[in-house]
Amino acid sequence: MLTQEEHLKRSKEAALALLHAGRMREAVSSIMTDILNSPSSALPHEIHALGICAAAAGDAKAVREYIEGFS
Numbered sequence: 001m002l003t004q005e006e007h008l009k010r011s012k013e014a015a016l017a018l019l020h021a022g023r024m025r026e027a028v029s030s031i032m033t034d035i036l037n038s039p040s041s042a043l044p045h046e047i048h049a050l051g052i053c054a055a056a057a058g059d060a061k062a063v064r065e066y067i068e069g070f071s
Contacts (some may be wrong), residue, residue, distance in 0.1 A: 012068065014030055014031075014034075016067055019060065019063055019067065022062060024063050025055045025056075028048075028066065050061060050062070053066055
């Protein structure tokens with residue numbers, strides 16, 4: 001069983017790998033799904049609008065900041 005920190009680290013790594021491959025929307029979707037499915041997540045769902053909007057705009061830098069912003 002992974003700790004919350006290990007789970008988040010793996011989720012971020014997977015999302016960043018997708019981003020590196022040029023798959024911005026999938027990167028956002030990946031991290032968003034992992035965060036939303038985490039039982040310990042107390043984040044407001046609206047935070048994901050940042051990642052969605054960044055991916056829709058094709059802003060790789062903003063998508064990276066969205067992914068790396070989770071701690």
